[in-house]
Amino acid sequence: MPTLSLNNQNLPYPDPIHPIIVHFVIAMVFFSFFCDVVGYFTRNVRLFEVSFWNMFVASGAIFLAVIFGQFEAGLANIYEAAQSTLNFHTVLGWSLAALVVGITAWRLVIRNSNPLKIPPAYLGVSTFLVCLVFLQLYLGSKLFWVYGFHVKPVVEAMKQGV
Amino acid sequence: MNSQLINQLGLRLGANGLPYEIPIHPSLVHLTLGLFIIAILFDIAGTLFPLERSIFKFLNLTAIRSGFFDVGWYNLVGAACITFFTVAAGFFELLLANPPANQKSAWGLSVGLTMLLHGLGGVFLLGIIVAMTVWRGLQRYYWRKNASRQVQWSYLLVGVVMFGILFVHGTLGGQLGSEFGIHVTAAELVKEGKN
Numbered sequence: 001m002p003t004l005s006l007n008n009q010n011l012p013y014p015d016p017i018h019p020i021i022v023h024f025v026i027a028m029v030f031f032s033f034f035c036d037v038v039g040y041f042t043r044n045v046r047l048f049e050v051s052f053w054n055m056f057v058a059s060g061a062i063f064l065a066v067i068f069g070q071f072e073a074g075l076a077n078i079y080e081a082a083q084s085t086l087n088f089h090t091v092l093g094w095s096l097a098a099l100v101v102g103i104t105a106w107r108l109v110i111r112n113s114n115p116l117k118i119p120p121a122y123l124g125v126s127t128f129l130v131c132l133v134f135l136q137l138y139l140g141s142k143l144f145w146v147y148g149f150h151v152k153p154v155v156e157a158m159k160q161g162v
Numbered sequence: 163m164n165s166q167l168i169n170q171l172g173l174r175l176g177a178n179g180l181p182y183e184i185p186i187h188p189s190l191v192h193l194t195l196g197l198f199i200i201a202i203l204f205d206i207a208g209t210l211f212p213l214e215r216s217i218f219k220f221l222n223l224t225a226i227r228s229g230f231f232d233v234g235w236y237n238l239v240g241a242a243c244i245t246f247f248t249v250a251a252g253f254f255e256l257l258l259a260n261p262p263a264n265q266k267s268a269w270g271l272s273v274g275l276t277m278l279l280h281g282l283g284g285v286f287l288l289g290i291i292v293a294m295t296v297w298r299g300l301q302r303y304y305w306r307k308n309a310s311r312q313v314q315w316s317y318l319l320v321g322v323v324m325f326g327i328l329f330v331h332g333t334l335g336g337q338l339g340s341e342f343g344i345h346v347t348a349a350e351l352v353k354e355g356k357n
Binding site for chain 2: 009015028050138153157
């Protein structure tokens, strides 16, 4: 197997890519929900279209996010304290991929039957989705900001056997 | 800021140098960047719509040109609103940063210069995003109200240039975390010689 040449953050490229791709999942899911809720109460049907396309982008981006996430998790120096958070983040990531795509598909069905209305059941499910994305954001942030995955001083310290 | 000045604030700071576990600024950044970039991309998609029509037909997906411009407009407004909070949280966390002063980033910049550029850049970008929102609003509601192409070419060009600036700016910000370990709990513990 050819070996990758890793930098001092344990990556074959300058900075982690996963956190960049997740912009387009986090922002799009949140904003889609925001548009649905505002559209529902103000009867601004334009916002439903905005919401749909945001979900559409999110379901495309989430696959790339999971792939890069798996890759970068594999290259991270994982120590015992961080293991459970990483496991939870991984399982939730894959579940979210299925969930986001499923909900987007449902959204497409709703849009095809009546683009001017959004059923309250959809709002309920997307509320649940927003909560899960928020949890996932927390777990992912914890891996970087608390456990220091791919953070230079931490990677270097671990190489020296701290 | 030096530790004596930080202590004067009387905040109860954790090991990461913040009064809370996870920095807020990087989370808000997801929203600023995601919304802004998708806003511009959908305006580009709306502009090039005649070229994409066959793709949507192939995918059996209903797409309306004005819908793309709606995404461009509302996402941009969302980005402009949230960015005030992103910049405010960024400044708060920048003030509490206390990194080791003797290192250089991958770009050969010192910690202080990276922080300074990222801080000033944030204010500059907030200004541009707000100005672009006003510009976009004028196009949408006055200048190009009845035009099938709602945005000017110059607007799209500025948008694409902004991608480049955001990339540089974002990388500077990323370096503050991933190279200097600012507000990273594990890095701060390593610095103090703990495990």
